[in-house]
Amino acid sequence: MESIISLENIVRNFPLGKEVVKVLRGITLDIKKGEYVALMGPSGSGKSTLMNLLGCLDTPTSGSYLLNGTDVSHLNDNELAEIRNREIGFVFQTFNLLPRSTALDNVALPMVYAGKPEKERIARAEKVLNDVGLADRMDHKPNELSGGQRQRVAVGRALVNNPSIILADEPTGNLDSTTSLEIMNLFDEIHTQGNTVIIVTHEEDIAAHAHRIIRLKDGEVYSDERNR
Numbered sequence: 638m639e640s641i642i643s644l645e646n647i648v649r650n651f652p653l654g655k656e657v658v659k660v661l662r663g664i665t666l667d668i669k670k671g672e673y674v675a676l677m678g679p680s681g682s683g684k685s686t687l688m689n690l691l692g693c694l695d696t697p698t699s700g701s702y703l704l705n706g707t708d709v710s711h712l713n714d715n716e717l718a719e720i721r722n723r724e725i726g727f728v729f730q731t732f733n734l735l736p737r738s739t740a741l742d743n744v745a746l747p748m749v750y751a752g753k754p755e756k757e758r759i760a761r762a763e764k765v766l767n768d769v770g771l772a773d774r775m776d777h778k779p780n781e782l783s784g785g786q787r788q789r790v791a792v793g794r795a796l797v798n799n800p801s802i803i804l805a806d807e808p809t810g811n812l813d814s815t816t817s818l819e820i821m822n823l824f825d826e827i828h829t830q831g832n833t834v835i836i837v838t839h840e841e842d843i844a845a846h847a848h849r850i851i852r853l854k855d856g857e858v859y860s861d862e863r864n865r
Contacts, residue, residue, distance in 0.1 A: 640703070641801055641833050642668040642691065647700035649686050660686045662856040663700070668835070670801075673828045675844035676837045678853035685806075687853065688837045692804050693721045705801050722750050726795030726803045730810035732787045734779045734794075740766060740786075741775040744793040751798055765793040769823060785816035792823060796832075803827060805836045809843055821846045 649661040661683045668674055678684040689695040690702060693709055696717070702710045709720055726747075727733075734743045745762040753761075766775050769789040779787050788808060795803050805824065809817035825846055828834045836847060844850050845864065852860045 638669040640667045641670045641705055643703040645701045647697045650698045660856050670833055671831055672833055673848045674835045675847035675850045677844055682853040683856040684837055684853050692725055693717045724801045726800040728791050728795045728805040728808045730807040732791045736779055739776050739778055740790045743790050744797050747798045761797055765797050769793045784812050785819055788820050802833045807838055
């Protein structure tokens with residue numbers, strides 16, 4: 638199986654006054670197409686910084702990052718934005734939905750950026766909302782939906798451009814345990830359809846859904862284990 642993500646000696650430093658804070662200290666990692674990975678680590682371990690790099694929201698101080706064969710470590714902001722929209726579907730803890738837009742319009746948004754025609758956008762967004770179990774909620778705005786339904790809209794939005802990777806940051810952080818399980822079952826389903834899924838979490842029961850758990854500590858990979 639070919640690698641979809643290949644990190645080689647990734648370092649990320651942040652200047653703080655006259656000092657330099659070393660957040661990532663030489664991370665080398667390969668993630669194959671179709672893997673289901675959980676990224677774990679205590680606060681300050683570097684997992685959020687690593688997630689931002691994986692999601693092309695940031696670039697490393699040094700080292701190389703190949704995403705689907707493209708070296709994205711030295712791209713400018715515009716190039717990164719283009720890669721992000723094409724390759725990565727994001728799901729955030731806070732849903733990040735547009736409050737005045739319907740579920741359908743929220744899901745279709747990435748296709749607007751991708752320049753897809755309206756007819757195609759609507760058809761694809763309807764299909765995706767159907768896939769995530771919200772066929773009867775397409776015209777509802779976020780404040781008319783439950784937390785779990787909002788997260789389903791966010792998952793639909795992440796899937797709509799057929800990205801290479803679904804990257805979820807604490808996707809159940811704002812949900813009760815029953816709804817969390819529903820959302821994780823949805824991720825399990827998305828993975829079985831061949832998607833590469835990376836979930837950033839600090840909860841062991843959420844990480845247990847993944848097939849591989851990578852733990853960070855002090856900016857380094859502390860352990861990397863397959864659990865099935």
